[in-house]
Amino acid sequence: MEHEVVIVVFDGVQSLDVSGPLEVFAGAARAPGGRYRVRVASLGGGAVASSSGLGLVPSVALEEVGRIDTLVVAGGEGARGEADPALVAWLAGACGRAGRVASVCTGAFLLARAGVLEGLRVTTHWAYCEELARRFPGVEVVADPIFVRQGRVVTSAGVSAGVDLSLALVEEDLGRRVALAVARHLVVFLRRPGGQAQFSAPLAQQWAQRPAVREVQHWIVEHPGADLSVQALAGRVGLSVRQFARVFARQVGCTPGRYVERVRVEAARRWLEESEAGVEAVARRCGFGSAEVMRRVFVRSLGCSPAGYRSRFHGGGV
Amino acid sequence: MEHEVVIVVFDGVQSLDVSGPLEVFAGAARAPGGRYRVRVASLGGGAVASSSGLGLVPSVALEEVGRIDTLVVAGGEGARGEADPALVAWLAGACGRAGRVASVCTGAFLLARAGVLEGLRVTTHWAYCEELARRFPGVEVVADPIFVRQGRVVTSAGVSAGVDLSLALVEEDLGRRVALAVARHLVVFLRRPGGQAQFSAPLAQQWAQRPAVREVQHWIVEHPGADLSVQALAGRVGLSVRQFARVFARQVGCTPGRYVERVRVEAARRWLEESEAGVEAVARRCGFGSAEVMRRVFVRSLGCSPAGYRSRFHGGGV
Numbered sequence: 001m002e003h004e005v006v007i008v009v010f011d012g013v014q015s016l017d018v019s020g021p022l023e024v025f026a027g028a029a030r031a032p033g034g035r036y037r038v039r040v041a042s043l044g045g046g047a048v049a050s051s052s053g054l055g056l057v058p059s060v061a062l063e064e065v066g067r068i069d070t071l072v073v074a075g076g077e078g079a080r081g082e083a084d085p086a087l088v089a090w091l092a093g094a095c096g097r098a099g100r101v102a103s104v105c106t107g108a109f110l111l112a113r114a115g116v117l118e119g120l121r122v123t124t125h126w127a128y129c130e131e132l133a134r135r136f137p138g139v140e141v142v143a144d145p146i147f148v149r150q151g152r153v154v155t156s157a158g159v160s161a162g163v164d165l166s167l168a169l170v171e172e173d174l175g176r177r178v179a180l181a182v183a184r185h186l187v188v189f190l191r192r193p194g195g196q197a198q199f200s201a202p203l204a205q206q207w208a209q210r211p212a213v214r215e216v217q218h219w220i221v222e223h224p225g226a227d228l229s230v231q232a233l234a235g236r237v238g239l240s241v242r243q244f245a246r247v248f249a250r251q252v253g254c255t256p257g258r259y260v261e262r263v264r265v266e267a268a269r270r271w272l273e274e275s276e277a278g279v280e281a282v283a284r285r286c287g288f289g290s291a292e293v294m295r296r297v298f299v300r301s302l303g304c305s306p307a308g309y310r311s312r313f314h315g316g317g318v
Numbered sequence: 319m320e321h322e323v324v325i326v327v328f329d330g331v332q333s334l335d336v337s338g339p340l341e342v343f344a345g346a347a348r349a350p351g352g353r354y355r356v357r358v359a360s361l362g363g364g365a366v367a368s369s370s371g372l373g374l375v376p377s378v379a380l381e382e383v384g385r386i387d388t389l390v391v392a393g394g395e396g397a398r399g400e401a402d403p404a405l406v407a408w409l410a411g412a413c414g415r416a417g418r419v420a421s422v423c424t425g426a427f428l429l430a431r432a433g434v435l436e437g438l439r440v441t442t443h444w445a446y447c448e449e450l451a452r453r454f455p456g457v458e459v460v461a462d463p464i465f466v467r468q469g470r471v472v473t474s475a476g477v478s479a480g481v482d483l484s485l486a487l488v489e490e491d492l493g494r495r496v497a498l499a500v501a502r503h504l505v506v507f508l509r510r511p512g513g514q515a516q517f518s519a520p521l522a523q524q525w526a527q528r529p530a531v532r533e534v535q536h537w538i539v540e541h542p543g544a545d546l547s548v549q550a551l552a553g554r555v556g557l558s559v560r561q562f563a564r565v566f567a568r569q570v571g572c573t574p575g576r577y578v579e580r581v582r583v584e585a586a587r588r589w590l591e592e593s594e595a596g597v598e599a600v601a602r603r604c605g606f607g608s609a610e611v612m613r614r615v616f617v618r619s620l621g622c623s624p625a626g627y628r629s630r631f632h633g634g635g636v
Contacts, residue, residue, distance in 0.1 A: 016341045016504065019333035019372070023477070026370035040372050047365075047375055052344035054337070054358050057365055057373025127503070158505040159341070160481075180591060180631060184517045185445070186334065187476040189630035193511075199502045273498065312507035313498060 002037040003069045003173065006098075008107075009042050009058060010087055012078020015050040016159050017104040021072050024166035027182040028174060041065055043087050051077045062090050070169060071098040074162070075105030080128060088113045100152040102169070104162030108155045112136040120150045125158030126200035144195040144303065157196040163188055194304035198312070208251035212237045217252065220260055224267040225287045228260045260287075265301055268294060272310040279306045320355040321387045321491065324416075326425075327360050327376060328405055330396020333368040334477050335422040339390050342484035345500040346492060359383055361405050369395045380408050388487060389416040392480070393423030398446060406431045418470040420487070422480030426473045430454040438468045443476030444518035462513040462621065475514040481506055512622035516630070526569035530555045535570065538578055542585040543605040546578045578605075583619055586612060590628040597624045 005025045009018055022038060029036040042048050045061030071094060073079070091114035095101045103111045108124040109132060111117050117139045124132050126143055133141040142148060147156040147165040156165035167190055171179035176190075183190040208214045216233055219226075226232075233256055234244035248256045268286040271277055280291045283306070288294035291306070298306050323343045327336055340356060347354040360366050363379030389412060391397070409432035413419045421429045426442040427450060429435050435457045442450050444461055451459040460466060465474040465483040474483035485508055489497035494508075501508040526532045534551055544550075551574055552562035566574045586604040589595055598609045601624070606612035609624070616624050 014341070015337035016334075019337040022370050022372060023332070023334045038370065047373070052340050052356065053377055054340060055365070055375025055377075057375060059371055059373075125505070158503070160505045163478075176592065181519065183631075184519055185476070187443070187478045187514060187517045191630055191632060193626070193629045196505060199505045201499065201502055274494070308511070311511045312509055313501075314509060 002035050004065075004067050005036050005038040005070045005072065006060075006062075006065050006068050007038070007040045007072045007074060008062065008087075008091070008110075009040055009048050009056055009074055010078045010084065011048050012051050012076050012081065013048060013056070013074050014076035014105060014159060015052055015054050015056065017074035017076055017107065017162050018050075018056060020160060020163040021074075021102075021104060021166040023186060024163055024170060024182055025070075027185055028170045028178055031174065031178045031181060033174060034178065039065070043084065043090065062087075062094070065094070068094060068098040069100070071095065071101045072162075072166070073101070073103045073107035073110050075103065075107040075109070075125065075159075079106045079110045080131075083110055083113065091116070098152075100154065100169070102154045102156070102165055104156050104165065105158045108132060109135075111153075111155070112139055116153060117155070120153055121148055122150070122153070122155040123148045123157050123196070124155065126196050127158070143200070144197045146192060146196055158199070161196065164192060193308060194302060198302040198304050198309060206253050208248070210247065210251055213248055213251050216248070217259070220263050224264045225285050228256075228287060230256050261297060261301075264288060265297060268298075268306065269309065269313075272306055273313050279310075282306065320353050322383075322385050323354050323356040323388045323390065324378075324380075324383050324386050325356070325358045325390045325392060326380065326405075326409070326428075327358055327366050327374055327392055328396045328402065329366050330369050330394050330399065331366060331374070331392050332394035332423060332477060333370055333372050333374065335392035335394055335425065335480050336368075336374060338478060338481040339392075339420075339422060339484040341504060342481055342488060342500055343388075345503055346488045346496055349492065349496045349499060352492060352496060357383070361402060361408065380405075380412070383412070386412060386416040387418070389413065389419045390480075390484070391419070391421045391425035391428050393421065393425040393427070393443065393477075397424045397428045398449070401428055401431065409434070416470075418472065418487070420472045420474070420483055422474050422483065423476050426450060427453075429471070429473070430457055434471060435473070438471055439466055440468070440471070440473040441466045441475050441514070442473065444514050445476070461518070462515045464510060464514055476517070479514065482510060511626060512620060516620040516622050516627060524571050526566070528565065528569055531566055531569050534566070535577070538581050542582045543603050546574075546605060548574050579615060579619075582606060583615060586616075586624065587627065587631075590624055591631050597628075600624065
């Protein structure tokens with residue numbers, strides 16, 4: 001019996017969210033023993049307009065889909081905004097009977113609306129993790145993983161992470177050799193190194209309301225290489241360490257130590273992306289003391305080493 | 319004035335070859351100063367069927383396209399097989415007047431047919447490099463790069479490499495910051511580590527006709543960790559080193575040393591993909607003598623270290 005894969009599309013879908021999983025499952029379907037039937041489906045079966053203007057023509061209407069072994073819900077502006085209530089209603093029903101359910105990128109918003117993610121750990125595009133958590137308080141949103149599996153529900157990080165998620169499902173169904181062959185054919189890694197955090201843009205600063213604390217924040221950003229111990233920072237504003245730490249945490253939303261670390265990581269990322277400076281020099285300039293300390297902080301917060309980060313995000317001529 | 323990007327599609331196109339570049343340029347168009355207009359176009363402007371069944375609806379007919387600043391030709395089965403002569407004729411004309419011309423994956427076959435690649439260094443999907451070189455002797459095909467720039471002609475490796483190529487063009491047009499922002503939004507690296515070779519499947523063996531040489535080949539494949547010096551191999555078949563090297567090279571198509579290295583690299587790749595053995599143990603088992611020797615051979619032939627290779631292609635549970 002064929003394994004029925006249904007990929008859900010709608011107006012405002014991100015085209016890469018669709019073609020990534022589609023090509024992974026279609027590639028696996030061509031492998032020996034690959035028993036997938038892969039169909040793209042929309043409400044009513046009509047063509048949909050992707051967010052970049054390319055029209056997509058589904059092969060079937062959602063209403064006509066029978067058995068579903070794997071349901072893949074793509075993301076895009078149309079998933080995060082005001083989605084069609086009929087689509088949400090269809091999802092609520094279909095997710096109950098599907099063998100497993102996957103979302104790509106902001107497709108998690110559609111699953112959350114359909115009530116499928118309640119009480120689960122999930123992920124979505126790094127830029128929308130906060131919004132998903134705010135809008136659906138019953139859902140536990142984690143920002144770093146490329147994808148998260150919770151029983152029969154799998155959610156992936158942004159856009160291209162739909163490829164990683166689909167490869168993992170193919171590996172589960174057909175084994176590592178088939179998944180590897182498909183990954184190689186698409187010229188993508190079977191396991192990409194590091195998590196989603198390495199892709200995320202610098203966090204928007206939360207500035208304190210109290211001017212003295214705000215000035216300390218500015219000073220930290222401008223002098224990441226300075227002595228930024230709590231003692232030194234508290235001394236700058238004439239407060240005791242305890243008073244300073246309490247005021248800072250209340251106004252900024254994290255401890256001074258955590259704030260300093262974040263600012264230093266962001267400064268180091270910029271230097272690694274834009275300069276030719278060695279890792280040791282970047283570590284010193286950004287206040288890490290040594291390349292080894294910076295390496296540990298990078299691995300913990302971004303899931304990759306400074307050298308790995310540079311090799312992936314440093315620019316250069318064509 | 320807007321920069322006109324035209325992405326060419328046809329029946330049998332690979333959907334990821336289209337959506338990758340489309341989303342990179344469309345993402346850059348939304349950036350401050352991003353002055354791209356991105357259109358997908360087919361002959362006659364009608365919908366086309368991608369190789370995985372998803373229909374794509376272009377926004378314009380190729381015949382109606384005016385100025386072209388960047389022409390992107392996607393790949394897929396429809397590019398490598400018997401392409402529409404009208405499409406090839408249109409390309410021959412359009413490539414002459416386009417500001418720059420890019421191919422994704424096997425889109426290079428269409429450009430080659432249109433006579434655009436004559437005398438140039440180009441690349442294509444690793445599985446089709448040999449075919450491209452055979453069919454178009456005037457084209458110099460290189461198998462490893464993710465993309466190759468030759469003046470105003472850029473060709474990319476397989477499928478997802480169209481994203482890398484497009485990011486490089488955006489970086490050239492709008493700078494590193496915009497390219498980095500687009501890459502992050504799509505959750506892809508701006509520069510992926512290593513070349514296309516790390517994705518390519520083991521080369522099909524060329525077996526010698528002469529049984530004694532074929533037996534040596536089998537023995538090498540089954541004992542990658544043994545002493546495989548030319549002396550030792552020649553001794554196995556009772557030939558002098560000179561005689562053996564000459565016969566082997568004529569029948570197998572490469573020197574014994576090169577053959578042994580290839581077999582050892584393939585054996586090490588399999589162990590790194592499938593086992594939990596440490597890099598040092600894999601190096602010994604596959605006859606590299608030391609992890610450092612294996613590292614050098616990997617970097618030279620695959621563009622990445624054994625540890626990097628494992629992190630990208632080793633399987634694991636979901």
